[in-house]
Amino acid sequence: MTLSIDNLTKNYGSYTALNHMVLTLTPGVYALLGPNGAGKSTFMNLITGNLVPDEGEIYYDGIPIRELGAKFRGILGFMPQQQGLYENFTAYRFLSYMASLKGMGSREAKREIAWALEMVHLTGQAHQKLGAFSGGMKQRILVAQAIMNDPKVLILDEPTAGLDPKERIRIRNIISKISTGRIVIFATHVVSDIEQIAKEVILLKKGHVIAEETPDAFCQMMEGKVFEAEMSETEFARTGNAFPYGIS
Ligand SMILES: Nc1ncnc2c1ncn2[C@@H]1O[C@H](COP(=O)(O)OP(=O)(O)OP(=O)(O)O)[C@@H](O)[C@H]1O
Ligand SMILES: [Mg+2]
Incomplete structure (x- = not known):
């Protein structure tokens, strides 16, 4: 490659x-x-x-x-330098949204989201709103969306x-x-x-x-x-x- x-x-x-x-x-x-x-x-x-x-x-x-x-x-996975987050979305909803933009089916999305959340150590916070995340957690959820879909x-x-x-x-x-x-x-x-x-x-x-x-x-x-x-x-x-x- x-x-x-x-x-x-x-x-x-x-x-x-x-x-x-x-x-x-x-x-x-x-x-x-x-x-x-x-x-x-x-x-x-x-x-x-x-x-x-x-x-x-x-x-x-x-x-x-x-x-x-x-x-x-x-x-391709991409984490842009400046990215707004939907503060009212939960982490899980945000990743579901990104998964659908990447064209993933729902079963695949579920698997990828679970894996990405695990990788960035946010499984426990999946259903919290992004607005309540610290700066570090926000960066990690942005990394998570970039690494979904291999x-x-x-x-x-x-x-x-x-x-x-x-x-x-x-x-x-x-x-x-x-x-x-x-x-x-x-x-x-x-x-x-x-x-x-x-x-x-x-x-x-x-x-x-x-x-x-x-x-x-x-x-x-x-x-x-x-x-x-x-x-x-x-x-x-x-x-x-x-x-x-x-x-x-
Ligand atoms: N849309 C644009 N229109 C005009 N100039 C631009 C545009 N985007 C970037 N530039 C200019 O191109 C140069 C390179 O910008 P770039 O954003 O690629 O730098 P960078 O290395 O990512 O910087 P930083 O560390 O600040 O993120 C800069 O001088 C910038 O002002
Ligand atoms: Mg830059």
Whole structure:
């Protein structure tokens, strides 16, 4: 199973958000790192078909995904970066709704919902309203909808955003557990989310892939470039906008 990204380019007007990206992805977890605006969500939305490339092509096992159409969407799981939840829906009703959007029959939906709830540790909360969920539980139910129906390609756009360390570890463990035999792309700003589970780190900057490394090699690359320092607020203000991904 291979997802090949061939010269993928996306422009918004005169701005190039993704610039001739070339990548080959096989089963395993890929960490997608990069500062705000690097093009992570653009890349993900091109895979899911929410955006159409200006140049280039994405191939799944050698066939362009635009030719595969619904067939490709059927093997895709997606957790978008910003997703509203129906606060009045229970977790179970939300997953039933997502299952019907994915075209599942009722018996299949029942089985998939039970499995997905189990995976994200929300079986006991299935009949609670989403409005009463904590941020971490909401993220987990969004992960649950993405993993239903056995997706071969799983796209998670910052699934750990805004979570406390415990919930981050939970999400990381869930993703690690279900990653076998799937291509998983996991966007995050936090290296500790992925250093133990990713087979590769893809670093994006201004629409370019500037590094593609194993997590170990990536961390080595960062050696000497990342440091901790104690300083006063005034001193901090003087450092200017030293961004953590500021490799040039
Ligand atoms: N619909 C749009 N119209 C115009 N410009 C856009 C649009 N969507 C994204 N962009 C621009 O494209 C660039 C890449 O955006 P993208 O959302 O892909 O970045 P990102 O890496 O996901 O950032 P973040 O970490 O903030 O989620 C940004 O400069 C953004 O302003
Ligand atoms: Mg984004």
